[in-house]
Amino acid sequence: MSTLKLDLENYKELLQEYIKTKDEQALYQAEQFSKHSMQQNISPEEIINVHIQSLQEIYPDMPEYIQSSMNFLLETMISYGLAYQEFQTLREKQLELKSEISVAANMQKTLLSTVKPDLSDIDVGALSVPAKQMNGDYHHFVEDGKGNLGIAVADVIGKGVPAALCMSMIKYSMDSFSGIRTDPSVILGNLNRVVERNVDASMFITMFYGLYNSNDHTFTYSSAGHEPGFYYYKDRDEFEEIDVPGLVLGVSPEVSYKQYEKRVEKGDMIILLTDGVTECRQGDRFIDQEEILHVIKQYSHLPAQGIVDQVYKHFERLQDFQLRDDFTLIILRRNV
Amino acid sequence: MDFQSCVNIKKEWDIVGARQLGRDISRKIGFGTVDQARIATTISELARNIYLYAGTGKVCFEALEDMNKKGIRIVATDDGPGIQDISQVMEDGFTTSGGLGAGLPGVKRLMDSFDIVSTEEEGTEISVVKWLR
Amino acid sequence: MNLSIDVTNNEGVSNVVLTGEVDAFTAPKLKDTLLPLTKEQGHVVEVDFQDVNYMDSTGLGVFISALKSTKEHGATMRLVHMQDRVYRLFKITGLTEIMNIESTVQGGM
Numbered sequence: 001m002s003t004l005k006l007d008l009e010n011y012k013e014l015l016q017e018y019i020k021t022k023d024e025q026a027l028y029q030a031e032q033f034s035k036h037s038m039q040q041n042i043s044p045e046e047i048i049n050v051h052i053q054s055l056q057e058i059y060p061d062m063p064e065y066i067q068s069s070m071n072f073l074l075e076t077m078i079s080y081g082l083a084y085q086e087f088q089t090l091r092e093k094q095l096e097l098k099s100e101i102s103v104a105a106n107m108q109k110t111l112l113s114t115v116k117p118d119l120s121d122i123d124v125g126a127l128s129v130p131a132k133q134m135n136g137d138y139h140h141f142v143e144d145g146k147g148n149l150g151i152a153v154a155d156v157i158g159k160g161v162p163a164a165l166c167m168s169m170i171k172y173s174m175d176s177f178s179g180i181r182t183d184p185s186v187i188l189g190n191l192n193r194v195v196e197r198n199v200d201a202s203m204f205i206t207m208f209y210g211l212y213n214s215n216d217h218t219f220t221y222s223s224a225g226h227e228p229g230f231y232y233y234k235d236r237d238e239f240e241e242i243d244v245p246g247l248v249l250g251v252s253p254e255v256s257y258k259q260y261e262k263r264v265e266k267g268d269m270i271i272l273l274t275d276g277v278t279e280c281r282q283g284d285r286f287i288d289q290e291e292i293l294h295v296i297k298q299y300s301h302l303p304a305q306g307i308v309d310q311v312y313k314h315f316e317r318l319q320d321f322q323l324r325d326d327f328t329l330i331i332l333r334r335n336v
Numbered sequence: 337m338d339f340q341s342c343v344n345i346k347k348e349w350d351i352v353g354a355r356q357l358g359r360d361i362s363r364k365i366g367f368g369t370v371d372q373a374r375i376a377t378t379i380s381e382l383a384r385n386i387y388l389y390a391g392t393g394k395v396c397f398e399a400l401e402d403m404n405k406k407g408i409r410i411v412a413t414d415d416g417p418g419i420q421d422i423s424q425v426m427e428d429g430f431t432t433s434g435g436l437g438a439g440l441p442g443v444k445r446l447m448d449s450f451d452i453v454s455t456e457e458e459g460t461e462i463s464v465v466k467w468l469r
Numbered sequence: 470m471n472l473s474i475d476v477t478n479n480e481g482v483s484n485v486v487l488t489g490e491v492d493a494f495t496a497p498k499l500k501d502t503l504l505p506l507t508k509e510q511g512h513v514v515e516v517d518f519q520d521v522n523y524m525d526s527t528g529l530g531v532f533i534s535a536l537k538s539t540k541e542h543g544a545t546m547r548l549v550h551m552q553d554r555v556y557r558l559f560k561i562t563g564l565t566e567i568m569n570i571e572s573t574v575q576g577g578m
Contacts, residue, residue: 078377079377
């Protein structure tokens with residue numbers, strides 16, 4: 001209360017000076033006054049009250065109708081004051097939520113973290129960037145010590161917290177399967193059962209699972225409705241879509257996934273992605289496959305990680321640095 | 337001054353009557369212009385809630401006089417459907433009026449103390465107090 | 470982006486005509502309209518995609534839950550006049566194998 005009284009004197013002087021001089025200086029100070037009032041949580045009706053009191057003191061003979069009109073104005077300001085206070089509280093709540101989400105996002109990062117394998121035979125590049133704080137994309141590398149590298153790339157419907165929660169479930173299920181059998185078709189079949197039992201009817205997950213055997217350089221893979229990746233033939237300098245049929249995880253309880261195998265030659269590349277890459281929009285225009293492949297080709301002299309980073313930079317710029325969907329891109333290239 | 341005066345709320349017009357009586361009482365107690373306006377807004381909110389959600393009810397006023405302080409108590413009572421989830425209606429941003437009404441959180445901000453008792457199918461009683469400073 | 474949903478009911482058949490985009494913003498509205506229609510034994514729900522030029526995975530989720538609901542309640546759902554871009558989404562996700570879909574271009578992509 002005392003600060004407000006102090007401000008009344010201040011306000012009265014400012015008002016008086018302004019009425020006399022019409023000086024910009026006084027208006028600038030009025031601006032400062034209103035900012036200061038906001039910091040002190042002083043609502044608009046109180047400022048009007050200060051105005052009325054100042055007027056009364058400056059003009060003791062102020063006509064009654066002006067007094068009444070000011071009271072009328074004060075009455076109309078009450079709801080604005082309340083709305084402002086509500087806004088303040090909501091803003092604090094929002095900050096609280098934001099910090100909670102960033103804690104959760106960090107937990108998720110730790111939980112879903114995967115180590116990019118360092119193999120002599122294959123060069124691996126991987127990047128996953130969430131559109132919001134939490135990532136609904138997931139990729140994971142598993143090495144079995146016998147020369148096999150398992151690669152999972154998944155995308156949960158939607159973005160943000162619900163997608164991230166779902167992803168954590170996938171991660172735990174995958175961990176529990178590890179060491180049993182690593183056939184991609186078997187892994188997808190098992191995951192499908194878990195997802196079907198545990199998620200909401202409108203939720204689903206797409207996943208591509210591949211197994212690279214560095215002993216004989218074969219790549220075995222299955223897909224559960226995942227965005228098709230690409231295969232690059234070094235000798236022909238051509239890309240081919242890895243288009244494999246398979247139902248998304250979580251729709252039907254029993255699904256058997258087909259498994260495919262490919263022999264990988266020296267310099268060939270396997271490109272895996274999520275639809276955040278192919279669904280990139282530039283204004284109203286969608287970016288087509290050709291463009292992605294063009295960018296990959298343009299940087300193909302770089303190591304796999306370099307290509308991945310450059311593709312990301314390219315699409316980030318196309319989207320005005322505002323990702324609309326989570327972005328995940330993995331490139332594997334046979335070195336020797 | 338009457339120990340307690342009430343206004344029955346049946347139609348929208350009664351909200352104005354309740355405001356008028358509440359303002360008169362608070363002026364007599366000695367509340368200034370700003371607080372009178374706040375008390376009137378509180379009465380509007382409480383009376384409108386009765387009118388919109390319960391149909392009928394009443395708003396009562398009581399002048400309070402403690403050892404060294406004076407104030408006003410406003411009690412709004414109805415026998416409407418009751419409020420199912422009180423914490424929800426007390427939450428900012430929930431107001432069914434689309435953010436335009438002050439809602440109950442607004443009433444709580446305008447007053448010094450706030451209490452609400454609601455039983456489903458039986459009704460709601462909201463009691464608020466504002467002290468003179 | 471907007472989506473308008475027109476439903477006409479005719480002797481056990483509901484015709485749902487969609488115009489606009491099915492995305493995270495419009496999907497809840499579509500879900501609220503579509504799901505109740507799938508809960509009647511023997512009912513046929515036909516969804517017209519003629520004027521849908523964009524759909525994202527949230528929209529796909531709505532049709533997956535509608536499909537599950539038709540199976541549970543003994544109703545059927547048909548998706549007709551689907552455009553290439555939207556059809557591609559159903560094709561990739563393997564849903565063309567388990568849903569009754571008629572695209573404008575036979576064979577899709």
